[in-house]
Amino acid sequence: MSQHQPMYSPENITNTLEMRPLEGFIFAVSPFNFASIGGNLPSAPALMGNVAIWKPASSAVLPAYYIMRLLEEAGLPKGVINFVPGSGSTIGPIIMDHTMLAGVHFTGSTKVFKGMWSTIGKNIDKYLSYPRIVGETGGKDFCVAHESANIDVLSTAMVRGAFEYQGQKCSAMSRAYIPSTIWPSLKEIYVDQVKSITMGDPEDFSHFMNAVIDQSAFDSIKNYIDYAKKSSSAEVITGGNYDDADGYFIEPTTIVTSDPNFKTMCEEIFGPVLTIYIYEPNEWSKVLKLIDSTSEYALTGCVISEDKSAIIEAKDSLNHSAGNFYINDKPTGAVVGQQPFGGSRASGTNDKAGSMFNLIRWVSMRTIKESSNSPTDYRYPFMDES
Template sequence: MSIGLFRAPTPVNEPVRTYAPGSPERASLKAELARQSGLEVEAAPIVAGRPVHTGDTSPMVMPHDHRHRLGVFHKASAAEVHAAIDAAQAARPEWAALPWEERASVFLRAAALLRGPWRDRLNAATMLGQSKTAHQAEIDAACELIDFWSFNVQYLTEIMADQPLSPTGTWNRVEYRPLDGFVFAVSPFNFTSIAGNLPTAPALIGNTVVWKPASTSVLSGHVIMELLHEAGLPPGVINFLPGSGPAVGDPVLADSRLAGVHFTGSTDVFHGVWRTVGENIARYHQYPRLVGETGGKDFVFVHQSADVDTVVTALLRGAFEFQGQKCSAASRAYVPDTLWPKIRAGLGDGLAQIQMGDVADFRNFMGAVIDARSYAKLTGAVNEAKASVGKGVQEVLGGEHDDARGWFLGPSVIVATDPRYRTMCEELFGPVLTIYVYPAAEYAQTLDLCDSTSPYGLTGAVFARDRRAAHQALVRLRHAAGNFYVNDKPTGAVVGQQPFGGTRASGTNDKAGSAQNLGRWISARTIKETFDPPRRFSYPFMDEE
């Protein structure tokens, strides 16, 4: 029981380390990269705190050197899924009964460990297993995950402090309970921080979780589980189930005790989850909470008053950092014909300077795309665009590719003459930017075109020095992006500063990194206590004159 009204430590965004030449953090991270490169890790499902070696294994490789095995992971089957659900249910009463500050302490300790001795380990695992550069790993696996664990505690205290009015003689209060069942967390490969937040945000409230990581990021997920164990997370609170989507997802969604789904991934997969939950709705003990952040076809809209250098920098960073494998990555741009010659020249210069290769070589701006399937899809789109010059495409800049050693696709810029060319509309999830050059005089009409071209509504940006133009974009594109940027690239949301999420085909917009998301894992109970209750049933109006 709690015997005080405790105030959690005030969260502060974790400073981003630079890893500049000669810095101690650079030397330390390089040493950890070398150490992990020489290991072969055996990861496995973790059920009730114990690893389960199923014998059905899959290799973990470096995307930028796919002949280099980082280890193997054992894949979960239906048997491990059922055991994990049972473990989550068994752990739930004791975990939910813990005072909130005890649960919070686990994740605050996890943040402190990641801030210190675990930082290099998780960053290196992310770099090697997901082909992130040092900077991309730092802002993701270290800083953002530290922020999630720190700020979520603050959000929980704010939520619990929201209490109703109590008239004289009455005490009204609200309990913020966990859901009545288990939560299924499904995380993507591209952000280690998301993988860490999806299971732990519900767990902070008192929920227990079954977590399926992406098969291409099991290594970093394995490290997160070890870190949480070190931080004191009790067995069974989060159960880790790497494996195929159907092998894990089908039995989870069929279980009547499902209380919620915390999902980040493709729109098509989330459609399938929602459909399955709908089909099973009568068998669940409660209506499951569905929280999903899905795809994006994120735009940069350039007004003729924009500064060319800032536009070029935003496009190069927004489209090609982490090989464009961000749901927020700039993947389509609208550029006025008055600025296009200068912007094209700047892009050409930038593409020529971008280096791509092994992320352990800190001179490289890009690594490899995540796997062979992604490589085939992306190179197919680039080659199709090259073959479509004169038929909806004006030219293709860059686009060199080679998979002999790693799945490398260089930064690719498709200049489309058809504003609804395929790569202006469809999410590719890679280093492919499509640009439509519009008549500067048709700014308003082209804003409407941007709004209607894609089914997504995740992130977008407008570049304009003319304030009227910027405001016009804010109004006309109000529902085209859940995170909107003015004179900045559409990537890089920070916990506590830009709560993240979108609508339309981009998800439920429950804003990761905010109290809004945390509230989805709460089932509130209102309590009314009357100190002097009435002692007869009749009311004064019933008395005789």
């Protein structure tokens, strides 16, 4: 950032651009499903000189607590990041009503983020400054396969992309578009892979999946599965079963639908459910437009193809459909410093966590002009020429 100084300073003038912390505090709200981002949400603003109040998800307080302890043991001064666990309905209104709220750094549901933004708008006259609002929210992440796709690559991307961490990722693959010419052979490989997945104790690394986070998530996900089971335009080809007798376990479920606007093709589920739509290869360009218009979200997506022209067309047609776009890879697993993460539309403000673009959201610029040969006469030279 120090390199981004004014391009030119005339003789006897020095121009500098100074980066100051925001005037107030940052409210950092972290999710249950990504423990390390809990460390980033308050520490990115703190790195830029701000103080932060950190409210972790109520279902992930313990890992957040240990991250807070690590930061303090590493030398973080007390009071820079203030760890305040509790319910959002208790903490949120107090924070949002405070004059010194300078920003919000949020990862979580679209509904909650919209509610916070709305509250800030209603309270705008109360604040000393306009709060900076940075949010990463939901997704309905896609995979589009071209008929040239490597079937083994495609199947692996689908299984990993949809079912890792039980699909409890904002980036998880939730809808796939497969050409009819490769579907029969893909289906055989894919179904065998999904059926080989085991679920159990996460401390046993032989298991690919374990339980979803809580009863509320379990109930929501099973309702989508039950909806598909009852529909005449959908078929469940893997999974479809669930059990909350001892933990909240849901089988990796795959739905094939004849309706590209089927409920599970459009709405975020946040669980181990992948819906597949089969299209005709000659409708490649049409299906790209369909992908762009099906969902309100625009977080991640991938194209699987060995055809360079098809890849270029997908990349161009889906320009605003995903903030993170993957070619011949699953749409999950962004690495800090390699794939800055974030999406637009209903998926967030796309300020790219883990990048310089996110950090500059937490500073307020000040321009300083210093003159070493200041004028001593208010009249300009041209005034004496008339």
